[in-house]
Amino acid sequence: MSVILTNQSYGKSQVCLSYVTRRDGIHDFIQITVDVALEGDFHAAYLEGDNSNVVPTDTVKNTVYAIARIHGVESIESFAQHLAKHFCKTYPQVDSTTVSISQTLWTRVCRDGASHDHAFVGGSNERNTCRVVATNDSLLMHSGLLGLQVLKTTESGFVGFSKDQYTTLAETTDRIFATTITADWPCGDPTLDWTQIRDTVRGCLLDIFSNRYSPSVQKTLHEMAEAVLEECPQIDEIALKMPNQHHIPADIAKLGLENNNDIFVPSPEPFGVISATIRRVA
Template sequence: MAIILGDNQYGKAESRIVRIVRDGPRHEIRDLNVTTALRGPFEQAYLTGDQSNVLPTDTQKNTAYAFAKSKGVDSIEEYGLELARHFVGDVDPVTGARIEIEEFAWERAVVDGSEHDHTWLRKGQDVRTAAVTVDATGEYVVGGLKDLVLLKSTGSEFAGFLKDDFTTLPETHDRVMATALDAKWRFSSVDVDWNDVYPRIKALMVREFATLQSLALQQTLWHMGTAVMEEFPDIVEVRLKAPNKHHFDFDLGRFGVENAGEVFWAADRAYGLIEATLLRDDAPPANDAWRFSAGLA
């Protein structure tokens, strides 16, 4: 029996980069968490400790900071493509690069009714993400968002489900539905107006969550994904993950108080975890587009 080295990669995880444009009185901010990972003939680094092919992870970190200045951060997708193309095109013997980026959004402070030029407030919980892969097979971009917390107080049902001896859950035709959505979408092209597309995708998903009379969270995910793919032909795959944040009526009857679906216990765990992948039947191969590094995007 022989032991062989399988897939491997190495890089620098979670470099926190804040890029502020200060070339005028009104400043702009982009707040990123960047992970780089390189792929190539690095077997000897593992097998014998030979580092001659290894570009240090510290160098990768420095490059990410330098590119934030020299290339700028108009969109995280384009910034990730610039980094990945550099590692593959300019660093021998690198044959593939994976860049994962989280972006934390800020909104301008309003002072005396006007937006302030250089003060911001952290905006929301949800995080924009991008995963860029460049290798010999091509260039791949997976956009995304995570921790988009959504709740609606009606318009959701769950009934007609399979039952057995251990089933205690009652059927309902009117319930609170809440989740913290993790969504990713793969493009067939890199010729995309990234900053235009992202808010439109997010708005479509919120619209479907809000307006669908949902018979199950599974159905809601299907409608979210199809709405996005129908609107954007160059999105060929959507992957969705949604924990079902359960809200149960709290029993106030024992205190002589009526509770007609107005006071709830928001359960922390256990929770249902619903996942789905939507794929066009003519989608080009993903190759390593979904092979993650730190798994942050």
């Protein structure tokens, strides 16, 4: 029997880094988790046990902290670019480096309208994300967010859907709509301020979710994407994923009680999954 090695990559995952920037007594804090994947001339390690071209994954981990020391961590996008470029420029055997970063969100403590200089509050599952794929002569970047959990108690319905002998779902024009949004978009110009652009994207998503009636998750998803592309000329395409996280009216009629559309059972699973990619048309 003969076999062929069709593709290969390796790297380091879940490298955790916290970074403090101090400016005249004002501290900024960022916490990130970094994945690095290397592709290139590593075939001998797989085929012959020859590790001479292999950059140890421990070195990859150490490099994350070294690049933070050298370049700082102004944003996850800028840091991912510095890190990916380093591996391509430093090691001739590396053809491509993929750096994926997830940022844990911390916000300043505020009291009486004033932001604290160095105290922060966390607790949200929301994350900022980015992914950079670099070679010696190219760089592609995506930004995004995940874990943006939203819910509204009305202004949502679902009617007119296909029915057959297995359908038990009742139509409704007034239901709880809950989802956790994942968004991802390519960054045409990696040098732009994608932190600010992400804030604008997030605002668009929340505005449409909150202020428009939702006849379906699909329609709301599309309207969100349209709003982002309208507001952000720097973005030509956005992918959204929105699970339908059900809150089912509790059956309390058997208790001799009436449910006035105010008592629900959260149903974490199973759940519907709705996703789409929407692109700007020139």
